Structures are given as C-alpha cells and as structure tokens.
Amino acid sequence: MGTLEALSPGAVVLVGGGPGDAGLMTVAGRAAVEQADVLLVDHLAPAGALEWAAPGAEIVDVSKMPRGPFTPQERINELLITHARAGRRVVRLKGGDGFVFGRGMEEVIACTEAGVPVRVVPGVSSAIAVPALAGVPVTHRGLVQGFSVISGHVPPGHPQSSLDYAALAASGTTLVVLMGVANLAAITEALLVHGMDATTPAAVVARGGHPDQEVVQAPLRDIARAAGAVRPPAVTVIGEVARWASEAFEEEA
Ligand SMILES: C[S@@+](CC[C@H](N)C(=O)[O-])C[C@H]1O[C@@H](n2cnc3c(N)ncnc32)[C@H](O)[C@@H]1O
16 A cells, blocks of 8 residues: 555544654655545644645644643544544644654554554654754764664653663764753763763754754753753754754755
8 A cells, every 4th residue: 555545534544744844744644634634633743734734624633732731642542533433534643753752553553443444654753854954964974873762751760761871871873862851961961970971962953944943062961051941842962973963054055
C-alpha cells in the first residue's frame, strides 16, 4: 500500500506533520489532510497545514500542553474510533514523526484492537529537523558516526527514567534531547558527572522553523544557565556538531 493511496471512509491515518513549518510536511501528509473529513490535531502539529483541509472538514484540537491542559490519551483513542466507525476519513495530525515520543503506536494499537483500519504516514522528526534548521548536522563524516535521541521529560535518577547517563556520556554520539528544557541543568550535570568533557559544544534550538526560532549556544558546562530563559518547545544538541549552531543559518548559507 502506497502512502499516496486515497483515504478510505471509516479508516484512520496517522500523519507526522514535521516540526511546525507546513513546508516540512510530506507530500503524502498533505494529500491525507486534503482528503480528511475530520482532523484530530496536536498543539505541535503545523497550524499552516490546516489551510489544506477541505472546507467542510471538522478540525478537533486534542492538544496535550506540557504541564497544561490536555486531552487524555484514552479520550483521543476513543475519538479516533468513534469518528472512523461513523464512516469518516480520519486524519490524526501530530508534530514531527508520530512514532518519536508521539504516542503513535498507542493509537495504532487502539484502532487495531477496535477493528478500525489504520495506517501511518511518517513525518520529519524535530530530532533531526530542528538542529538542521539551526545549521547543525546530527552526524558529520570524520567527526561523529551516530546520534542518540533521548527524552528529557523526566530527570536523571527519577524512578521513571530508564536512561543510562554513563553510557550516553561515553557513547561518542551526538546527543539530541527532546522535552528537556525544564530538566536541562540536571541532564547536563549527569553527563558531566559521568565524564563528558565540560567544553563539549552544546546548543538549544527553540521553536525551530517558526518565525521566532531561537538558538542558544554554549559549552556543556554552561548551556543550562545560558538557555535558562528559553521558552519550549526546544531541542538540545550536545556534541562537536553543535559548534555550527547559528541563529541566521539561512542568511549565511
Ligand atoms: C512530545 S515530543 C514530540 C516529538 C515529535 N513527535 C517529533 O518527532 O518531533 C515534543 C518535543 O519535540 C521537540 N519539538 C517539536 N517541535 C519542535 C520545534 N518546532 N522546535 C523545537 N523543538 C521541537 C521539543 O523537544 C518538544 O518538547
């Protein structure tokens, strides 16, 4: 089945919307939005993409604001199933890629268990796109041979954290931290304690691809303090590649 296949009534398509600029959605994602009868939309999904929806399409905001108001996941699953069972073509529009900290699989499982056909259109994840929008490649030949994407939603040492910071500090990969603004001091501290070089370049890129994109760059030991006033959403990049972080990347290129 190709990603450009027409949407079927009574089915759900999970669309990864990219990091926020509608221009970074895929062709298949746009085609799905254009055909939808109903769209269930997250707060980090590209608002500009909603202009492509058909005039009669219903748009439902199911935002989950960090530490703010939210639609419980169970309610979102229920809405997907109810709309699909009513014979609508349902698009679930998410930020980035739906399978990267996006609860996409939870929705796939809920639909499948309910007997609702579901397919996935992958999206451009902020884990790669947001650094790139600030001029930072997550790998670079001769410099770094991999990257690790982690969630900073819970701090190191928290009972719910399953990350091994000693291994991350020693991995030799670029570290890309999502949802890490509030815990950045604790995260950098854990990396330093586990032996990561304090002078390793680091950058925080906030609201990547939006008109108010903001880039803060500092060595690892100083990045949490330097980025203290940054408003999320933001991606933090730690590694030699972060030395290329630049506010005005497009103008300089
Ligand atoms: C719940 S996660 C979802 C990630 C998404 N599924 C993806 O693949 O990009 C939300 C986090 O993604 C990052 N993020 C998403 N869009 C962003 C943007 N435009 N600028 C900076 N960070 C962004 C932030 O770290 C934010 O806290």
